[in-house]
Amino acid sequence: MAARGADLFVGARLARVAPGRGWTVPVDRPAELDVTAGAAAAMFAPNLATWGNDPALGGLLGPGEGAALEQRLRARTADDATGVIRWHLRQIVREAPG
Numbered sequence: 001m002a003a004r005g006a007d008l009f010v011g012a013r014l015a016r017v018a019p020g021r022g023w024t025v026p027v028d029r030p031a032e033l034d035v036t037a038g039a040a041a042a043m044f045a046p047n048l049a050t051w052g053n054d055p056a057l058g059g060l061l062g063p064g065e066g067a068a069l070e071q072r073l074r075a076r077t078a079d080d081a082t083g084v085i086r087w088h089l090r091q092i093v094r095e096a097p098g
Contacts, residue, residue, distance in 0.1 A: 015090060034083065041075075041076035045074045
């Protein structure tokens, strides 16, 4: 993600940005989200399809590994298991004046 100018941990950086004049921040808190294995697989499979041959991966995947991993992810999209994946997020709400 960083090679493409994105930041997976942008929440902490956003929390440090002062709101504009008159704006309020009624919510600024860490949150945990338990995600089903299937939901995570459904989110990451398309990414892998897009990034599978990206040079920014620096040869992380060998020939055919990206396609095989994508196939395994797509096969897990119906997996409703929880307690396996927990994402730590930051919830921030900013309200405009008026």
